[in-house]
Amino acid sequence: MGDGGVLIDRLIQVVTTAGRGLGSPSTLDNGSLVRELVRSGDDDLFQLLVQRCRDRVFRLAASMLGPGNEAEAEDVVQEVFVLVYRKIDTFHHDSDFSTWLFRITRNRAIDRLRTARMRHHHVGDEVLRSMPSRGKIGDPELAALAGERRTAVLQHVQRLPDQQRTVVYLYYWIGSGVADIAELLEMNVQTVKSHLHRARRRLALELEAEGSSHA
Amino acid sequence: MPDGQDELMDRAIRDAFAATARPSLSPYFKRRLRVALADEKRRQRTAKTRMRIMQAYWVLSGLVAISIMLTLPRSGSQGGAWLPLLVVTAVVAVPLMLVRVDLVDLILGSAEKLRDHSGVE
Numbered sequence: 475m476g477d478g479g480v481l482i483d484r485l486i487q488v489v490t491t492a493g494r495g496l497g498s499p500s501t502l503d504n505g506s507l508v509r510e511l512v513r514s515g516d517d518d519l520f521q522l523l524v525q526r527c528r529d530r531v532f533r534l535a536a537s538m539l540g541p542g543n544e545a546e547a548e549d550v551v552q553e554v555f556v557l558v559y560r561k562i563d564t565f566h567h568d569s570d571f572s573t574w575l576f577r578i579t580r581n582r583a584i585d586r587l588r589t590a591r592m593r594h595h596h597v598g599d600e601v602l603r604s605m606p607s608r609g610k611i612g613d614p615e616l617a618a619l620a621g622e623r624r625t626a627v628l629q630h631v632q633r634l635p636d637q638q639r640t641v642v643y644l645y646y647w648i649g650s651g652v653a654d655i656a657e658l659l660e661m662n663v664q665t666v667k668s669h670l671h672r673a674r675r676r677l678a679l680e681l682e683a684e685g686s687s688h689a
Numbered sequence: 690m691p692d693g694q695d696e697l698m699d700r701a702i703r704d705a706f707a708a709t710a711r712p713s714l715s716p717y718f719k720r721r722l723r724v725a726l727a728d729e730k731r732r733q734r735t736a737k738t739r740m741r742i743m744q745a746y747w748v749l750s751g752l753v754a755i756s757i758m759l760t761l762p763r764s765g766s767q768g769g770a771w772l773p774l775l776v777v778t779a780v781v782a783v784p785l786m787l788v789r790v791d792l793v794d795l796i797l798g799s800a801e802k803l804r805d806h807s808g809v810e
Contacts, residue, residue: 524722528714536712544712551714552722556729627705646706673700681701 505570512563520562524555527572531555531579533650534658537643540632546590550582557582576658630680631673636689638673641666750780 499507500520511519531554535547557578565574608635631642640659645666652670656663754776 520726528718532712532714541709541712547712548714548718548721551718552725555722556725557725559729560733623701624705624708627701628709631702631705642702646702647709662738664765671695674695674702677702678694678698 505567508562508565508571509567510563520559523558523630527575528555530572530654530658531575533644534576534579534646535583537640537648537650537658538580539586540639540643541628541647546586546689547583550579550586553582572657573660576660580659626681626684627677630677633680634673634676638669641669642673645670754780 482606499510499519502510504523504526507523509565510516511523526549532547532551535550535554536544554575557663558575565571631639632640637659641655642653644658645652650658652663652666655661655666659666661669757776
């Protein structure tokens with residue numbers, strides 16, 4: 475009876491699953507959601523897709539454009555989703571949807587950087603200086619010194635090569651994990667770690683050369 | 690770089706960014722995206738309508754051209770020789786003039802699509 479009971483349970487499970495069809499859209503993975511979206515053209519599915527991906531797309535765009543350009547990053551996110559809406563039926567399922575989405579985001583952010591000629595002056599010094607300092611330092615001299623040190627570090631981060639700068643922004647500013655960065659930038663985890671290490675080494679050398687003590 | 694120095698630099702960068710607010714999407718983003726998507730839908734609808742009109746034009750002008758050709762004497766009519774040429778020119782040239790913008794869009798769109806799929810940065 476035991477085996478028969480298991481068999482009946484299994485049969486009920488199969489019938490129930492088949493009856494449910496694809497199930498609720500919220501339980502679908504992104505790939506299946508995109509397939510369903512292309513098939514049905516249902517706007518609610520697209521909204522669900524946006525809801526799922528918008529924060530990561532924004533983090534990627536913001537990390538590429540840098541602090542002070544959050545509004546630009548938001549524009550990039552909007553452009554990306556309009557583009558995805560327009561071209562969703564051209565997406566080939568041979569790659570992951572997220573990979574395709576992040577690639578479009580990177581290309582849009584690069585275009586935005588080029589257009590705005592922000593590559594060499596991401597944020598003005600005044601913007602960096604105006605960023606609030608952490609906590610309150612009683613001694614005004616110490617506070618000024620800490621502020622200068624902070625500004626120096628941020629300025630040198632801006633001058634890092636593109637990939638290193640984006641990785642540093644994602645890791646230190648946005649707080650993404652190494653695995654998340656690897657996925658956003660289509661790199662492996664070791665490459666991300668290597669970029670971080672090289673960026674720190676470069677910053678240390680440059681700050682040392684400038685006579686800025688960071689210790 | 691020694692490990693100690695790496696750690697110090699790590700801390701210095703953390704301190705520098707600790708005070709910098711993490712970016713987040715503004716509360717207006719959803720509304721802005723909704724408007725942008727509505728514009729995109731409208732654009733797609735217009736493009737589709739334009740395409741249908743063009744197809745209908747091609748079919749109609751083709752039929753007109755064929756019927757004119759059929760009604761003309763096959764040879765020996767000097768006076769009617771210019772008419773087929775005019776009809777063919779109109780059939781080919783007018784739609785080309787009307788769709789030239791679409792052709793440019795198509796070329797640009799293909800280049801963009803190629804780039805997005807190839808991952809060239």
